[in-house]
Amino acid sequence: MPQPLDADAVRRWCRIALDTLGRDRAEIDAINVYPVPDADTGTNLYLTMESADRALTQAAHDGGAGGGGGAGGSLADTVRTMARGALIGARGNSGTILAQLLRGMAQELAASPGGDAGADALRRALRRAATLAYEAVSHPVEGTMLTVAAAAADAAERATGRHPAQVTAAACAGARAALAATTAQLDVLARARVVDAGGSGLVTVLDALDAALSGRAPDLLPHHGLGRPAGHRHGAAGDTAATPGCAGGGYEVIYLLDAEDAAVPALRRALDGLGDSLVIVGGEGLWNVHVHTDRPGPAVEAGIEAGRPHHIRITQLATATPARPGAAERAVVCVMPGDGLAALCTEAGATALTVRPGVTPASDELAAAIDRAGSREIVLLPNDGTLWHVSAAAAEQARERGVRVAVIPTRSPVQGLAALAVHAAERRFDEDVVAMTSAAGATRFGEVTVAEREYWTAGGICQAGDVLGLIDGDVAVIGADTERVAAELLARMLSAGGELVTLVLGERTPAALADRLERQVRRGHLGVDTVVYQGRQAAPLLIGVE
Structure with a gap:
């Protein structure tokens, strides 16, 4: 009926x-x-x-x-x-x-x-x-x-x-x-x-x-x-070597984009020049961007110029060019807000630049860090959404000197750590950038901080001195106690699933907080691993969920 x-x-x-x-x-x-x-x-x-x-x-x-x-x-x-x-x-x-x-x-x-x-x-x-x-x-x-x-x-x-x-x-x-x-x-x-x-x-x-x-x-x-x-x-892949639409490149780049409608035409033109199979759908501030390209880094950078890309997925297509024997000398440059985090990056073989709270490094400082790395290929991890334009300017300075640079849009130190964990210099440059970008994009990031003044947030009105819990940059929890806010923040982040929790303790944060959060993970999320680092950053706690 x-x-x-x-x-x-x-x-x-x-x-x-x-x-x-x-x-x-x-x-x-x-x-x-x-x-x-x-x-x-x-x-x-x-x-x-x-x-x-x-x-x-x-x-x-x-x-x-x-x-x-x-x-x-x-x-x-x-x-x-x-x-x-x-x-x-x-x-x-x-x-x-x-x-x-x-x-x-x-x-x-x-x-x-x-x-x-x-x-x-x-x-x-x-x-x-x-x-x-x-x-x-x-x-x-x-x-x-x-x-x-x-x-x-x-x-x-x-x-x-x-x-x-x-x-x-x-x-x-x-x-x-x-x-x-x-x-x-x-x-x-x-x-x-x-x-x-x-x-x-x-x-x-x-x-x-x-x-x-x-x-x-x-x-x-x-x-x-x-x-x-x-x-x-059904035809074999060999029957389609000349398939129209494959010429654009060996990688499929997909991301969600928070952007004004007026920014999309320029994004479309930029991506159209980088590849093919370009589809941009959505509206009212949220878009889904899809393109096939040989240049995944610039494709993501174009999204950053238009708005805020997130949920970035970069996949090597079946038609990608085979890797060349041997990889070029390569280094990773990380911007970190604490000397403990910087030390972690240095131990992993990266060049670290430590920034002070509330101080934005100049592009010349980043360019100097790139020079110190002394490599012909550089992957730059800004680890802060506000550092994108500075990082892009520093990268452009290095490119003028003949250095190949890719800026991965990491918005938090925990995303930078996730990207650094999968870095492999023996891979082709683009493949390494793809793997690092994917690892960063798959990491949700949280932060426990303290409000400096009264203002409106996505989680309600906060007062100066309130403890705030942020997820992907937006306030999700407001409270008076650091431990309770951290516990609720972690619970919310794990509600969407995860396999690994990274806890980065601030310079004045007691180790007991990490112990409590580890127990919380063990009790409620079987099979989820936890790692703890002493980051010594100003924020009491950073959380990453991969």
Whole structure:
């Protein structure tokens, strides 16, 4: 029996899509030959939808305060929650485009009056989704999931039914026909004799919407066989050496970006000059950036110029250039706020520059530290978000002298320690930068400090002398006791999971605090290791969770 397009239908859609993408994941991976033959399109789509489902689950757990997509929440809140979850967790080229498609649908469905959306709203939603997806891709190519999305919207607009289920059924039929035609639209697909993998995944997602609205049981979903003619095989990577879209580089760079909408056009131009397969999706201050490039460092630096990149993921693509024999002489330069932290870096073979509290080093000081390192290749770890521009200026000075420099956007000393831990000078320079950037990006950072004055924070109003607990730079806990604030801060940071906790004690912090926090980890988080360092920085405590 047909079901209304309401909040419950959106939750069913997300769950069915996740289940069916899980079923089809390996098969979609197997036909992934465009834009690079790295066999991960199905996995990326699954992980993107998993993030959307996780957002809905969390909203339901929180009770749907203010709507928020929780059980019983409105259609508008639920569909926005689903789209935002997909945006935050989007993976790969296909997952990023899927997140934009869901965002486009959310914009139209959320505008529907009442508790559900009708057939016309769904038609508009599918058209808006296709339009936004094309706009997000810097150089759209036909024969991809963009083509499938546009065909679904076309078919929906031609459908005469008055119920959303009838519109969805027509959209699915149009999408399947477009998917079958992709083989003839791209030479690389024709040579491999497959349909587009991203388009195949999109058909799976639309089929799930059809199931959610038609009332069919999920196990009766038609397995569309990925649109491959009988007897056709999936092409080997060797068949796709000349694949368009692979020329941009050997690394996939993905990050979330907090930035004003006005900053995105310049970012798009900068990244377009660094690689290809460029997709930037999102809006209202939060963006997901995806690009293939040979220059991952500058790709991240471009994001820093535009706003605040985070959740940075850099992955070597299957088509990356093999490593050359032997690595160039290389050194790491670390900026640290305490002599204990600086000593740790020195013991690890890095050149350390210790900065005093409240004092920003000049670019000349950083450039001098780079010179002291005495290497032809330098990795610079600023370990403070406010030092980005100074670090970039120092790096540029060194480059003018013929030194190859990469600045990794570490925003905390614990991120710098995580990056330094995976540094390997025997690797190629870009590979080393990728590994260090990924390690830093995978480390959440916290800090216990003391407020110097009264002001508004994300956690409420604080007074001078209050103990503050910060997570990734934002105030999360306000209290009067250092030990209690530290315990609550650590608990919040571990609520998202983790494998290793790093505790860095300040110059006046007793070792007993670290002992208590270690016991807290052992009691509540089996399998999580803890390491403690005497950093002797001004802040009472720094926490890293990897």
